[in-house]
Amino acid sequence: MHISIIVVIDKKGGIGFSGDQLAYISGDLKRFKQLTTGHPIVMGRKTYESLPNGALPNRRNIVLTRNPQLTCNGCEMARTIEDVLDKCRKEQELFVIGGGEVYDIFMPVATRIYFTHIHHKFDDVDTWFPEIKRDDWNSVMMEGPFTDPKTNLQFSYETVERK
Template structure:
């Protein structure tokens, strides 16, 4: 498949590529949630059904929601439902940027074609049951980086904006 320059992935990962456990996030970083909102507001977000159902409240304000499901009877008020990656891509092909927000299977399918990654990288391993695909960093250009320490969680983390070369 061809790289889709308007498809971006936004994800928080641990240093061992862990992203979730029991359909929940591994850590709570309020500033990361603010960053997520700032980056995705006014854009389309694409997710799997479990990711939508894990949100405390949906649809999220000021965003178009596309939910990928394999269940033909799924209806999610305030969201558009599609049944394939290709159908989701088709719905956003005229948009400047659309965001893949999870979960694990959706990330795995979009990762080879995404043009940009917005990573929150926690510099600590976590036990998980869902992992992000391993990133081959030489395939990406680091467009931006900010490093932080979170004293509530007692770990360092970084925001990385990566663009595929």
């Protein structure tokens, strides 16, 4: 099984502020849906709480929490990374969709990362993506840059796989 991280990242590795994403780029949201639909996604409890309409449709949604009492509508709950991997052992690809804490814990076992690079440094950032050692990864796809017509932000896609 591929353990794939998918992330939108700014020039300095920023990924979030005040419980929200740094930007919403509609083309990127469509790509996220295309890539993840039909596959399980795992997220931290805080990222789950930031979803405007709760669990994402047509995907197994798995929420990581240390709280054994917590249930989230339409989601499977997991308390450890091992628990997540066990639930997904028959799947082809697991998508780790954030946020910062959950990227940190999955990074050592991740085999692929789908980056959306935003070519801008946001001023207000309180959540970052872990630093990766570029030598450990092959870049297998680059696309862009594109300009988002709504926000005017420049962005590009990159996929890397662990060597």
